[in-house]
Amino acid sequence: MKESWSSLDTLETNFRPLVVIELAKGTKEETIEWFTKRIVDKKANGGAQLLIKPLVTENGDENIYLVGASHLRLLLGAETVGLVKECNDNSMRAFTYSSRKTFKDFADDNQNFLTMSECQYIIKHELENLRAKDEKMIPGYPQAKLYPGKSIVRRLLTNGILVQIFPLHDREELKKLRHTWYGQVKIGYQPLDEIRCYFGETIALYFGFLEYFTFALIPMAVIGIPYYVFAWEDYDKYVMFATFNLLWSTVILEVWKRICAVMTYRWGTLLMKRQFEEPRPGFHGVLGINPVTGREEPVYSSIKRQLRIYLVSVPFVCLCLYFSLYVMMIYFNLEQWALDYHEENKSSFSSLMLYVPSIIYAVVIEIMNRIYRYAAEFLTSWENHRLESSYQNHLILKVLVFNFLNCFASLFYIAFVLFDMKLLRQSLATLLITSQILNQFAESLLPYWLQKRHMKKMKKRMHSLKMDTDLSLVEQVNSEKEMGTYFGTFDDYLELFLQFGYVSLFSCVYPLAAVFAVLNNITEIYSDALKMCRVYKRPFAEPTANIGVWQLAFETMSVISVVTNCILIGMSPQVNALFPDSKMDLILTVALVEHLLLAIKFVMAFVIPDKPRDIQIKLAKLEFESLEALKKQPEWTACGRDAVESCARIQTKSLLFTL
């Protein structure tokens, strides 16, 4: 084996490690040989044409490999994944190797044309799309079946032969980023472009949204403070606050779309989306012809997928929702029982018993959330979505509905069944504040502390070994491979989504919620930044053009909040006092106001354009050029379609749930 590595070394003298592959200890020699050969092999032979190097660890094991690629290979890979870069004329265009000279900052000797995270993304893409040809199984592991078109890396991962793949940190860059991001005490925006360069668009967009959302909440918070300070309980003031909130939430969500379009245009992902349509690595099916690209790839009947969604997933989710409501009712019964017991006995034991139902309920909810999350992931994976985005959307929708119910069902019950506004305000405040404190602690501070302790231990061990070969790299890889894995922005968005719920759903009952949300989000930015830079492995960059299904989720929440706020205001004693004779008039008035507000919301969402005018023009220009190019190339329309090398992703919104 050793010879082949050295022969590879000569291909590229300055091998730059980008991605780490950790195989299971004791992986069979023939498996390693086959796998590395496939990685190194030429594209024409079905390989990934990357570079790979073993990392010699302290105990001489050879289970960690460093993957890199030649500069040329990365440029070709950038074309394959459809990377969009800025041209010399300041327009954004899909990078192609043949037109490389027209791109800004491109020079044949400029290794920094692609950022490190882009290189790592390209390598990940190439590794994941390394597919089985005619192998029936992974050599050395007859139980790990393969069929043509199956992603090799995926099979190795599911069989435990491959432990993990992760990109390496760039210590210099990270240090700089940490400094500008949260290293100095200053008032200012986050360095979103730098975050995007280092962590990729998905994470930068999350931080952008977090920042934007915090700013957007400030007016609500500012208006909310006097309500608390002066204890305003007058009907007209509450109504004004609620109305402002409801319209404001529509405005901020619409404006976010525009800001998001500006950012992602600058990053190139607004255009990138349509560039490729690779099936997600977990997608399986019989090898067939893709009707769009005409290329051979796994194909899976969309009718089967629809059946799985509507006949299995949907009923399952409904059952879970029902079960969750059932548990909530048991909790309320238990609480009632504990209250009765306490009033009967009045002992210290009975007063302790008062807390038991809440504790049990909290524990049960946590358990349910975890089991459900696991089930949702399994189900969505089993639905076998072709595109990663489609998979994510279905998963998010499933988890969202369940979490929404778990979080807010008890508040709805208190508000609209028990009619206890005092208890509602109290539970709302308790839930909001405790969940925020717990989240920040469990999410970043605790892991950070654990990580620090672990690092100290590691360092000591390292120093005692006193290794001299390329110590720093080995050290880096060893410490990073022990770090936790960041599983995407899902939980972070979910937290914001639930926070938005607390702020908007019952905003007229507890105007101070916005204040707490703003305070929380300011510290959240720092703790999330800390989490990204210090606690977790570097995640792979994921290009994205918007916050996807979360936009819809936030919009739905803001529609629901119109309904809840109108009902709450209608139930308030002040409003009831206005209609002393007729409850009916009251309800009709409330219903009328609600419908009016909803209508205004929809009109506003319709009238405010989703993209600023200059972005619209830039997009139209690109489309125009693309169509012109097609016109100028008649040979292309007629023939040569089989020469296609790269690929496009369908971006029609309606495709989201059908493909």
Place this chain on the structure above:
Amino acid sequence: MKESWSSLDTLETNFRPLVVIELAKGTKEETIEWFTKRIVDKKANGGAQLLIKPLVTENGDENIYLVGASHLRLLLGAETVGLVKECNDNSMRAFTYSSRKTFKDFADDNQNFLTMSECQYIIKHELENLRAKDEKMIPGYPQAKLYPGKSIVRRLLTNGILVQIFPLHDREELKKLRHTWYGQVKIGYQPLDEIRCYFGETIALYFGFLEYFTFALIPMAVIGIPYYVFAWEDYDKYVMFATFNLLWSTVILEVWKRICAVMTYRWGTLLMKRQFEEPRPGFHGVLGINPVTGREEPVYSSIKRQLRIYLVSVPFVCLCLYFSLYVMMIYFNLEQWALDYHEENKSSFSSLMLYVPSIIYAVVIEIMNRIYRYAAEFLTSWENHRLESSYQNHLILKVLVFNFLNCFASLFYIAFVLFDMKLLRQSLATLLITSQILNQFAESLLPYWLQKRHMKKMKKRMHSLKMDTDLSLVEQVNSEKEMGTYFGTFDDYLELFLQFGYVSLFSCVYPLAAVFAVLNNITEIYSDALKMCRVYKRPFAEPTANIGVWQLAFETMSVISVVTNCILIGMSPQVNALFPDSKMDLILTVALVEHLLLAIKFVMAFVIPDKPRDIQIKLAKLEFESLEALKKQPEWTACGRDAVESCARIQTKSLLFTL
């Protein structure tokens, strides 16, 4: 002059007249010379490069001209307008002259590759885009000012020098079409593809929608009949009928989008939309650079347009709506007064007086509608929209809102203020049936009869003149130029829209409405077909990919109908009897049901994909190829962008109201 005509004649020996231009009698010679020269002139010199021939009429006047074009010119024009045709491999592609060989049925000597209506559309497009260069005025008419970029034809029309431009009928084809369309008594679908070939996509799509809508109403009608026959007045049955109606209306509107996509893909217009972005002929502005295409064309600030819309048009519309409501209130007061007067006097004069308010109101409404329509057209034109579609959408929205109010305000008043269900049912039936009968009569039967009388006169006169040169053509032109002009599908859609309102808004009060609607629509198909073939001049074909803002209008109506039906059911005595103790419970239940129904509607609209899967794939394939073509042409991305000859239309939905 005569020489120049004959020299043109030699260019194309078999001149086929396609479009007729009628100039005002006594138009100055120099104007005619200049205008015809511009039409005949080479493209490079800013002309339209078409063929033109004077038509010698009975009294020797030379004010009617026939326009044609050489086969080559039409093919190049087809590329300019972005016509989409079927290729040899059954895919739809934008026609380009250089790739002409790959298109189905193309042969250099096949004059039928382009249909006659397509040729006429191309000629119209070329004529309308004949723009002034450095002329300061129309020669011979110093008051008709011109500036660079101004459409010449538009200026001639507004100054009355040009009376009209219209395409000629193809008598053979029309006869065939009439036969298959309504000539034989048979049960079957309309020949939509033939209609499209003859009249263009907009009209074919209207007839397609009319047919689809009629079929879609049949289930409602079938379910509605027993309610009438057995006089079912039970609560549960009414609820079921209303619920079915509400969900059904969502389904039919969603399914229509899919059917529409299939049709317009087959016709090529689904792809055509994005091909060009020519400003509408009425658009004016200073000559500038289009930021998308980089070409010189009139430019108008979108901020100015927004200001005009929001500061002038919107307040004006609101004022008109208020005025219309005010008139309605006067009507109800008058009616009350007439009723009181009749009860006081009980004379035959007083019983006659009972009808006076209705008659006055009907007349006033008709007058208001006409004045408002005129004002709306003026305002929308003054808003100076860049795209014809944008102009149409704004006009339709304005007229729609006003017509909706005029038609339904009195019904709403009867239902929700007077609470008189019997009167509501009666007014609904009267309004629906009389409006249908009147419409059919005024729209097609009356004009047809007038047309027939006129034709007879014409024929007599013709025969008395006994001309011998090319009699049939002169005869045809002379008879067609006297026919009425078809002003687009607007009124036809409006009629359907209001019908949909009668059927759905109060469906639970009058289930028989759907039956009348179905019966009306069946005859409507025939009378509209008669109207198109016999009464009006042939209209220019207008490519379109969907029914545009009407889809939104119908969807909005179906949302409003959920609200009205829920309220009506809630007000019914049967439902009230179910909640004997508490009005409050009743209203809350109704509100809950309403919100549930609305939620279901939105989920359904979201879940049903707008385009069938095979169309999605075909569109994705084309996009994929277009992007690939751009990739393959690096020289293109880098330079040569100024060589662009044709143009694209921005189709982003959000652009609709901003450009």
